[in-house]
Amino acid sequence: GQNIDQPTEMTATEGAIVQINCTYQTSGFNGLFWYQQHAGEAPTFLSYNVLDGLEEKGRFSSFLSRSKGYSYLLLKELQMKDSASYLCAVMDSNYQLIWGAGTKLIIKP
Amino acid sequence: GAVVSQHPSRVICKSGTSVKIECRSLDFQATTMFWYRQFPKQSLMLMATSNEGSKATYEQGVEKDKFLINHASLTLSTLTVTSAHPEDSSFYICSARSGGSQETQYFGPGTRLLVL
Numbered sequence: 001g002q003n004i005d006q007p008t009e010m011t012a013t014e015g016a017i018v019q020i021n022c023t024y025q026t027s028g029f030n031g032l033f034w035y036q037q038h039a040g041e042a043p044t045f046l047s048y049n050v051l052d053g054l055e056e057k058g059r060f061s062s063f064l065s066r067s068k069g070y071s072y073l074l075l076k077e078l079q080m081k082d083s084a085s086y087l088c089a090v091m092d093s094n095y096q097l098i099w100g101a102g103t104k105l106i107i108k109p
Numbered sequence: 110g111a112v113v114s115q116h117p118s119r120v121i122c123k124s125g126t127s128v129k130i131e132c133r134s135l136d137f138q139a140t141t142m143f144w145y146r147q148f149p150k151q152s153l154m155l156m157a158t159s160n161e162g163s164k165a166t167y168e169q170g171v172e173k174d175k176f177l178i179n180h181a182s183l184t185l186s187t188l189t190v191t192s193a194h195p196e197d198s199s200f201y202i203c204s205a206r207s208g209g210s211q212e213t214q215y216f217g218p219g220t221r222l223l224v225l
Contacts, residue, residue, distance in 0.1 A: 037214070089216075097202065097219045 028093020
């Protein structure tokens with residue numbers, strides 16, 4: 001079956017760096033997305049990876065290894081506003097989005 | 110975890126026709142359902158929010174007469190794209206939430222619409 005795994009919850013300190021991992025097993029691959037979702041709000045798009053490597057966008061970076069079925073989202077210089085859920089989603093060969101359950105990130109002062 | 114399904118997963122239609130997309134919460138009652146649209150490599154864009162038994166609330170710029178939303182039961186919401194045009198071709202995703210705003214949204218797999 002198709003599966004996306006990411007940790008349920010992580011805690012980090014303001015100003016620090018945190019890495020949220022995502023592993024996937026899907027029928028085909030047409031890209032991996034990371035979304036940020038604050039409680040009670042719609043998810044917002046963070047990144048899209050379809051080729052191996054690191055994509056950097058400001059304080060956020062996303063890495064993909066297709067051979068390992070693995071991605072991570074790296075958040076630097078953490079701010080309190082980064083407290084949110086981070087969703088990993090993979091688009092399979094049928095262009096269907098397979099969603100992870102999300103990682104709730106708690107930032108402590 | 111909670112499961113949300115969508116049907117159809119992909120649809121191709123002629124310009125001017127109407128297309129209905131179903132979103133179902135399979136193992137929980139969804140008091141609120143959301144409809145999103147996503148263009149390639151872009152963010153999810155919220156189109157509307159619907160509460161069971163109430164009229165949907167549409168986001169700015171979304172034509173309510175073109176995108177008809179019905180949320181008649183706690184497990185089913187439908188989005189009808191009326192008189193579809195090629196610019197409506199997109200990836201439509203629904204999500205469902207069982208309780209208040211602090212509850213997790215569970216997303217469906219999406220429906221890919223291609224209007225010729």
